[in-house]
Amino acid sequence: MKFYIFIIIIILIYICCYFVFPSNILILQTKITDFNFSILNTRQPIVLSDFLQEPEKLINLWFNYNFINKFEENINNWKHNNNKFLFINANNNTEIILFKASFNQYIPDENDKILIIKLEKSQSLIIPYKWNYYIKKNDDVNIWKINDLITFLISFVF
Secondary structure, eight states, rough: HHHHHHHHHHHHHHHHHTTOOOSSSOEEEEOOGOOOOGGGGGGGOOEESSSOOHHHHHHHHHHHEEEEEEEEEOOOSEEEEEESSSEEEEESSEEEEEOOOOOOOOOOTHHHHHHHHEEEOOOOEETTTHHHHHHEEEEOEEEEEEHHHHHHTTTTOO
């Protein structure tokens, strides 16, 4: 019985770590050849400056032990990323607006600092868990939801 309680406490502590957000906001930029998986742990947005013609191959290679689903939704308003990562690949030149990670969805006002990421055609952006983002309806992007088992389960709760 004590063993099960111990395991549950460890899982709860691990889940709590998902809600520790970075205090400083950085936009990380890298090339695929220079990519290091440890930068995913910084929980900062990552721009891949390479031009990906087939992003599915890279996503399946990098995140093969995760749940991957293509996101088919009309955006055009502020969204709160409830997935471990959103992988966005631009089909045309586009702008993606980001606002810092928060526990609940938050729509920034005119006093908040927002980030505008300009992606050229076939460039990609990785948005971490709980970041707020805005994509215009007429922007042509492909979006993949990437989850591990923990984010998949807590997405139903939070």
